[in-house]
Amino acid sequence: MSETSKKPQTDSNFSEKMTDILNYGALNLAMSIGYQLRLFDVMDEMSRPATAAAIASAAGLDTRYVTEWLAVMVCGGIIDLHADDSGQDIYDLPKSHADMITRRAGNANLGVYTQEIPLLTTCAMKSVVKGFTSGDGVGYEHYPKFQQFMTELADAKHQQVLVDIFLPSVDDGRLIQRLQSGIHVCDLGCAEGIALILMAQAYPGSAFTGIDVSGDVIAKATRTAAEMGIRNIRFLQRDAASLEDIREFEGSFDYITAFDAIHDQTRPMDALKNVRFMLKPNGLFSMVDIAASSYLSENRLHPMGVFLYTVSLMHCMPVGLVDGGAGLGMMWGRDRAVDMLKSAGFDHIDVTEIPNDSFNLHFLCKIC
Numbered sequence: 416m417s418e419t420s421k422k423p424q425t426d427s428n429f430s431e432k433m434t435d436i437l438n439y440g441a442l443n444l445a446m447s448i449g450y451q452l453r454l455f456d457v458m459d460e461m462s463r464p465a466t467a468a469a470i471a472s473a474a475g476l477d478t479r480y481v482t483e484w485l486a487v488m489v490c491g492g493i494i495d496l497h498a499d500d501s502g503q504d505i506y507d508l509p510k511s512h513a514d515m516i517t518r519r520a521g522n523a524n525l526g527v528y529t530q531e532i533p534l535l536t537t538c539a540m541k542s543v544v545k546g547f548t549s550g551d552g553v554g555y556e557h558y559p560k561f562q563q564f565m566t567e568l569a570d571a572k573h574q575q576v577l578v579d580i581f582l583p584s585v586d587d588g589r590l591i592q593r594l595q596s597g598i599h600v601c602d603l604g605c606a607e608g609i610a611l612i613l614m615a616q617a618y619p620g621s622a623f624t625g626i627d628v629s630g631d632v633i634a635k636a637t638r639t640a641a642e643m644g645i646r647n648i649r650f651l652q653r654d655a656a657s658l659e660d661i662r663e664f665e666g667s668f669d670y671i672t673a674f675d676a677i678h679d680q681t682r683p684m685d686a687l688k689n690v691r692f693m694l695k696p697n698g699l700f701s702m703v704d705i706a707a708s709s710y711l712s713e714n715r716l717h718p719m720g721v722f723l724y725t726v727s728l729m730h731c732m733p734v735g736l737v738d739g740g741a742g743l744g745m746m747w748g749r750d751r752a753v754d755m756l757k758s759a760g761f762d763h764i765d766v767t768e769i770p771n772d773s774f775n776l777h778f779l780c781k782i783c
């Protein structure tokens with residue numbers, strides 16, 4: 416090794432980048448605390464600059480903690496710092512920022528995602544670090560808080576998009592006509608049944624079956640549907656990869672959906688083959704999954720590539736590795752998804768973007 420190669424090289428660009436990484440990582444954590452405590456919403460409602468004591472009081476929180484949190488937000492450029500007439504510090508959340516990080520922001524709310532990495536850290540940091548040595552997966556049971564968070568996100572998204580925007584877009588509106596006339600629908604990986612319940616309410620003449628491997632979510636979905644008095648729905652606890660032994664399922668569904676529910680599975684190929692097994696001739700399968708490329712060289716340019724790969728590393732990949740599973744990870748991407756759908760027996764696959772949902776792609780599979 417030459418003398419020069421031993422000397423530390425100073426790369427000022429990378430040094431700046433490291434400073435950004437440390438600052439933004441810390442800022443994300445502090446923002447997630449503020450989001451959880453509704454501090455952004457409170458400041459937005461105050462709609463004028465206020466002292467730390469006034470903000471703490473409006474939020475029902477401790478002034479010293481809020482003051483320290485405000486310092487992070489000011490240094491991070493989230494909140495503006497001014498002085499009142501007496502020279503006291505007052506803080507302002509600009510409306511243009513509030514429009515993107517408060518609960519009232521709806522679909523544009525990016526603030527809610529600040530919670531994702533801290534939650535995953537709490538749930539799975541130790542197990543994931545262990546996985547690097549053992550290669551073992553990490554079971555869903557490690558992630559109860561994260562699952563609850565994802566359910567809230569999915570709930571908000573399905574409420575806004577599913578019935579009014581997504582379903583009418585399927586098969587150029589023909590699905591809606593079939594749903595109105597009465598068909599059999601199945602949702603794989605239905606979790607607490609949010610999507611299925613919305614569909615069952617909108618189309619009372621059709622029959623809906625929800626399948627999930629988790630007994631807890633199936634029990635909750637069943638309870639919710641019963642409490643709401645919805646009769647055209649049933650929920651079954653089953654592994655989507657082991658449905659081929661249910662003879663009544665063979666060729667019995669007109670429409671099957673899987674919302675964000677294939678890439679996490681330990682045996683996704685078997686699950687896709689079972690979709691094919693369960694569909695009627697003329698049946699449709701909507702797989703909604705992350706909008707990404709199957710090639711790292713292309714995902715490198717994805718504006719949220721770091722974030723999405725980290726969520727995959729901390730959750731999607733390890734849950735998919737349990738029991739020697741496939742561990743596809745969230746960023747399996749469009750080409751790999753299409754290849755797997757073809758191998759499962761789908762000969763006609765249409766991949767489209769979804770209005771109001773830039774995170775996902777719609778893989779519409781038809782049996783021709």
Ligand SMILES: C[S@@+](CC[C@H](N)C(=O)[O-])C[C@H]1O[C@@H](n2cnc3c(N)ncnc32)[C@H](O)[C@@H]1O
Nearest residue numbers: 569604605606627628629654655674675676680
């Ligand atoms: C990310 S959640 C998606 C939930 C729901 N589809 C939605 O839109 O919010 C993935 C779901 O797939 C379920 N799941 C994972 N592996 C499964 C399997 N092998 N069979 C059936 N469900 C499975 C999980 O229990 C979880 O409820």
